């Protein structure tokens with residue numbers, strides 16, 4: 001009780017410190033959606049971001065130097081997606097490991113005759129249960145500068161963190177609605193519509209990695225919800241509304257429509 005009182009007092013003090021003007025420049029340059037926040041949203045994001053940067057450890061891996069641009073490009077994207085979630089700083093997340101490119105994870109696959117095939121899989125991001133998140137810096141920057149269509153590895157990994165807030169990573173984040181079963185059912189129906197579109201070779205709002213599981217469907221659809229909300233709403237207005245409930249915000253109202261690639 002005392003600890004949480006002291007912690008909120010400390011967070012308030014950090015949030016009230018002057019925000020460096022150099023940080024504004026970096027955010028404008030490397031987190032494009034920052035320009036569409038209204039004054040009240042920008043203020044909420046600035047306060048959130050200051051606390052996040054003060055509390056989390058950033059580690060450069062594979063020779064990558066952690067600069068303000070690296071920290072702000074990650075924290076700036078995260079601040080926008082958590083805008084509707086109030087004072088949620090993800091206490092379970094302790095450190096962010098940032099790599100100079102895709103990083104390789106050793107994998108094994110059992111083969112016939114008791115032999116194992118050893119190989120390495122390239123990844124752009126991952127969240128580990130011990131409190132670490134790994135991110136590839138080019139992936140982070142592409143997402144921040146909207147250079148990767150509706151993709152953003154930061155939004156993807158934060159969607160997994162939000163999903164895990166209720167204790168289960170199951171594609172269902174904590175919801176402000178009573179009818180959680182109903183939300184889950186409508187989400188499954190959206191996944192079925194998405195998979196049917198893939199099977200029939202129709203264009204989809206986001207890529208087929210979403211078909212891996214309910215967990216990945218929530219994360220990949222959430223990337224599109226923030227990065228190109230009009231595209232998502234055009235493809236599946238029902239899914240857009242479900243994500244609006246989950247994230248407690250409506251990015252369609254601030255993000256301008258992008259030139260359509262599929263109409």
Ligand SMILES: [Zn+2]
Nearest residue numbers: 156160216219
């Ligand atoms: Zn994922």
